[in-house]
Amino acid sequence: MSLPDRFKHVSYLWDNTVAEKLGDDEVGLLIYRSNLLGADLRLTNYGGGNTSCKAMAKDPLTGQETEVMWVKGSGGDIGTLKRSGLAALYVARLRSLKNIYRGIEQEDEMVELFNHCIFDLASKAPSIDTPLHGFLPFKHIDHLHPDAAIAIAAAKDGKRITQEMFGGTIGWVDWQRPGFDLGLKLRQCLDENPGIRGIMLGSHGLFTWGDTAYESYINTLEVVETCAAYIEANLSKKGPVFGGQKMASLPADERRIQAAALAPVLRGYCSSHTRMVGHFTDDPRVLEFINSHDLQRLAPMGTSCPDHFLRTKISPLVLQVSDMWCLTSSKTSETPAEKDVRHHMSDTTCQTPNLAYLDGAFGSYRAIYTDYYNTCKHPDSPAIRDPNPVVILLPGVGMFTFAKDKQTARVAAEFYINAINVMRGAEAISEYTSLPRQEAFNIEYWLLEEAKLQRMPKPKSLSGRVALVTGSAGGIGKAIAKRFAEEGACVVLNDINEERLQGAVEEFKKSFGRDIVTSVLLNVTDETSANAAFQQAALDFGGVDIIVNNAGISISKSITEHTLEEWDRLYDILVKGQFIVSKAGVEIMRRQGFGGDIINIVSKNAVVAGPNNPGYGSAKAAQAHMTRLMAAELGPDRIRVNMVNPDAVIADSNIWAGGWAEGRAKAYGIMVAELPAYYAKRTLLNEIILPEDIANACFAFVGGLLNKSTGNALNVDGGVAMGFYR
Structure with missing residues (x-):
């Protein structure tokens, strides 16, 4: 069996011809591997995860060979990663920071100290995940957020399942916020389990590695393939996904009609603080989830992976189909058949959004979010942010997402689909668990996250329009x-x-x-x-x-x-x-x-x-x-x-076609070629427009x-x- 045929749930994309041209350029191979991993959304989501390599380079100060780690810098996306998106740090200096580490309560202060470890001053700023790569000894490391792996990491008994599935060759580290201390925990896990090929991070993601870029790539694919195959095998035994379908979707054309009618109304509600741009999807995975019996149980639980909820908020707003629409036809009473029509939203000619219901639904969501903030905030927490939902689910129709720009709204939808995949997999093998609200808050309102937001460029004048x-x-x-x-x-x-x-x-x-x-x-x-x-x-x-x-x-x-x-x-x-x-x-x-x-x-x-x-x-x-x-x-x-x-x-204008130019030239008694100069000369400013x-x-x-x-x-x-x- 050829290598590509070994993988059913992930894509083998490595091309030896391309890799051989890179030769011994470890950084070039890191970028190549990263782009391949990022090209398969089953391996990681947009902007999620990070990759690294360690190699020898000449110290510009001493001229001596020294070990340097190149790792994806803050922000960016591994699928489109370039050298300019990497941070380069002295490995020895980074590891020496352990000597001054004061403990988990002060771990955020370590981020500024990364600057003392920079090898290439023109490189990208290091991300919070830098020590997670730096404290592991492997030359090439992949930290990804595959849906299949997170489904296991977010399962109630994910640690046991990981042990059974991989026979002890994949370690486990319980949930902990990314940072310096988590890097130390990864190294401790490796020291306690020598010879493992990777580590599962509870509710978070996956670390895998290799001595070469190719070995790391293959190792990553094999681990994720194993996770996905295990979930698929259990799905067939579990019974109906998400407890089976509670209702059917509208036909595709009618879904679009309903979504187009509702999207501007939802946009208005979601823009009460900041003007938002929307995105709509009726992806089959979304419809399977929102039409299911388990929607009302799972959706309020929220997401598990930090990459997910930072972009989607901790949980979505789920609209109730039965309350969503007002019948406006001239009929004086509803028959049982008409109630069914309203329930399934198949009569697109006689319904308008029920604004009284939406007022209540959005008001309730904002109140719940405000209570979440007030309950979990710390004395130094940033001020509460926009309390409106990012993700809105409407059974039978699809999912709406709203954000400051279209890309952010689209990516939020992609991340929530990742979250759906995680819930689907975790429910198939065990029981889905989400992060505790306090842990979620500590990520969402992390002072380091707030600092990143404050560094973002000022919106352009028509952003959100x-x-x-x-x-x-x-x-x-x-x-x-x-x-x-x-x-x-x-x-x-x-x-x-x-x-x-x-x-x-x-x-x-x-x-x-x-x-x-x-x-x-x-x-x-x-x-x-x-x-x-x-x-x-x-x-x-x-x-x-x-x-x-x-x-x-x-x-x-x-x-x-x-x-x-x-x-x-x-x-x-x-x-x-x-x-x-x-x-x-x-x-x-x-x-x-x-x-x-x-x-x-x-x-x-x-x-x-x-x-x-x-x-x-x-x-x-x-x-x-x-x-x-x-x-x-x-x-x-x-x-x-x-x-x-x-x-x-005159320039590039359709109005000069069809005889207009000839007609105007005739009216003024000149040739067509003379029109631009004629028009300019008759103006007070002598300008061509x-x-x-x-x-x-x-x-x-x-x-x-x-x-x-x-x-x-x-x-x-x-x-x-x-x-x-x-």
Whole structure:
């Protein structure tokens, strides 16, 4: 049997060709091994775990060979680890810290002393797990959080199961908060059990090692494979997972409808302290758990692994299906069949979220979290943080997670799925146990964790905001979306041209990463298409905060040459499109309950009467007045509505297609090639207007300085006196 075929529950990814090219570069092999381990989420979660190697290097001060440990530094992810993400420390100096260690009550003071052990001053700051690697003698060490191993570590009798499963070749260290003292405990376990191949950390994770990068890699895979196979064998004997299914899931399409309707409401509740971005998943593992008989028993217990609850909070908010929805149909009474419909949420046309129930559910969660803080806090504990839930479970539908940005929300969902896997495995082999609340609090409100939070970069001005810019695959729309993304917003790219849209999506993912962008085909003249676009925004980000009505066309003809079809097309896209998109967006904003921004990209032509322009100019005037009307109507909802009036934005713009340029050149008696210079010369500033100029104007409205401005127009035309507002 080939090596890859030996592993059923983990992936063997080692490529000798790649490894041989690295030769004796132990640090290069560490990075290679780490990236392979991080590529398999069954071995460790994003940002979880750490890896290390020890090798000889020349001391820059003495010129002598000295032993150095390279270990993943604070933060980061082993799946994407690079040399710059490693901390490098003198092994002898690190171990000599034992001589001044004053005991577990003072162990946090040891972290600052790591700085006296730094070998490479340009390397990453050492993490709290550094001594766990440093006090073990092995050249290559892996500390991972595999679901299968944590399931055993979190089982009621995990120590006994570990002993039986591995015949004494895997040691056991009871739960203890990571730190200097735990490093000493690992070494003690090794000294008391010479020849072991790894150590299980109670409720936490796994340590494995080897004399080479490859030996460590294989050892890790074999141990995790054994754990996973043991759990699988017991699952088949245990009976129904999580006590069996209590209810069935909605069909996939209906799950999405319900989730899209509910996500903005939940986002509003979760944003009572800080504006949050959402994530939704109906992963089969989630549905199996939330639809089960054991949900109400297991979910409140919380997670075990610190990596899990630091990102998910200690426990989720579980919504009760029977209380979640209000029937709003005209029927005067409920039949048993209708009650079943409500219970299983299959009637998507007659239900709205029960806000009274949600008020109570969130209020109760916040009170429980506050009590947890007050009961467990120490005299020097940091102030209580946001008491809202991160994870929200809705049986039959799926899981919602909310965090400061999309990546954090997505990762929280991944970590809770890890927690579900752990509960599933622990229940299969024994009984799941979570950390005591005090131990969990000591991790969550650890002063070292608080210091890490305080060192994080200040959020950008649009962090936590979601923007939908119509026609954002090119020209002005893409420039606006890019400006917003640069300022931290999540963006919903859309266009009617699928090929153009795909190109923009790839560009944004390359520049900003996959979490900042989603996309949807959108025809602004079609109400169904607009509703689907906002449904996508709700599913991917939890809702929307900024709408920019930018999509448009332009037709330049005299009134006698203008056809009725052209007139209707202009009004459909510019006027009706603005109405349709704004209407759909306002509904989302009202569900969220914290206001928002609508910006309409109008034109200097809304004010200036020029030749050969009756259709486009009058449609732009209608857009402008609709802006004022919406501002007057939506003020009580704290939805600001403003307009930007560009002129002659030629670069990468669709409006110059379809004969517009020829029409304007004809109107002015010049050649098409002369238009840019002509437009610049007629402005007071003698400037050519670019898409980026319009993007900057839009950011001015939403960036925070004009939060009390609505119903206003900002001209970005280089100065056209006839376009001045009087």
